[in-house]
Amino acid sequence: MGIIKYQKKEDMKFETLPNGVRRAEMLEGMVDGVHTYKCQVKAGDTVELETFGDTTQLIYVTSGECYITTKDKAFMITEPSLFIPNMDLEKNVMHAVTDVEYLQLTCFMLPEDKEWWKKWHISLPRFCPLSQCIQYTESFRPDAIKAYSILDTHWVTRMTMGAIIGKGPNKADPHSHDNLYQWYYGMPGTKFLYRAGGEEIVLSEGDFAFIPINVEHAIEIEENENVNYVWFEIEVPKGQQ
Numbered sequence: 001m002g003i004i005k006y007q008k009k010e011d012m013k014f015e016t017l018p019n020g021v022r023r024a025e026m027l028e029g030m031v032d033g034v035h036t037y038k039c040q041v042k043a044g045d046t047v048e049l050e051t052f053g054d055t056t057q058l059i060y061v062t063s064g065e066c067y068i069t070t071k072d073k074a075f076m077i078t079e080p081s082l083f084i085p086n087m088d089l090e091k092n093v094m095h096a097v098t099d100v101e102y103l104q105l106t107c108f109m110l111p112e113d114k115e116w117w118k119k120w121h122i123s124l125p126r127f128c129p130l131s132q133c134i135q136y137t138e139s140f141r142p143d144a145i146k147a148y149s150i151l152d153t154h155w156v157t158r159m160t161m162g163a164i165i166g167k168g169p170n171k172a173d174p175h176s177h178d179n180l181y182q183w184y185y186g187m188p189g190t191k192f193l194y195r196a197g198g199e200e201i202v203l204s205e206g207d208f209a210f211i212p213i214n215v216e217h218a219i220e221i222e223e224n225e226n227v228n229y230v231w232f233e234i235e236v237p238k239g240q241q
């Protein structure tokens with residue numbers, strides 16, 4: 001497999017961090033300064049989430065129920081939800097009610113990101129359950145396959161995130177992006193065909209994939225299967241486009 005970088009759920013190697021979180025880095029080293037982790041917290045555990053002063057970070061809870069407390073707020077999580085800490089300016093504590101899994105997606109801030117950040121960014125902490133995310137349409141995708149914007153372009157420097165949900169049989173047509181690195185994570189209950197650059201993989205629950213820029217990609221969902229994934233994108237820095 002050359003173009004599609006792919007990590008099956010069963011090949012992820014977890015380690016236990018000092019804060020008690022079990023974490024596996026998925027597809028290490030795809031893009032400089034970007035890390036993509038899958039994390040687990042056991043039911044009943046309380047953990048302090050990692051924070052950074054010079055790295056933007058998205059926490060996306062993919063399964064389980066928990067609540068996250070900050071200095072003066074509490075967020076109840078009973079469905080897939082985005083949480084973005086206020087950098088390293090306050091403590092964020094996750095209280096797991098059931099076993100919880102979440103994605104931790106981080107991007108080191110380049111000088112241009114810091115400039116953009118100073119000029120404009122959404123107020124943090126940010127919390128948004130999937131059911132509250134904005135639904136959008138796009139020409140290459142039939143309406144029966146629903147698309148949600150979880151984090152819009154430039155809300156947090158060069159990071160973007162969304163979800164795709166639908167039933168088979170159906171498909172979305174090939175298209176490509178000339179300025180976006182893309183990662184895909186299979187949510188619970190999903191199984192679909194992902195094609196990119198003449199290659200094809202089956203992406204199932206818990207699997208993770210990456211494609212570089214300028215690669216035509218498309219999905220197909222077979223009868224009695226579901227597509228349900230979140231995508232994560234990083235815009236290519238200006239000088240490298």
Ligand SMILES: [Fe+2]
Binds near residue numbers: 175176177217
């Ligand atoms: Fe795409």
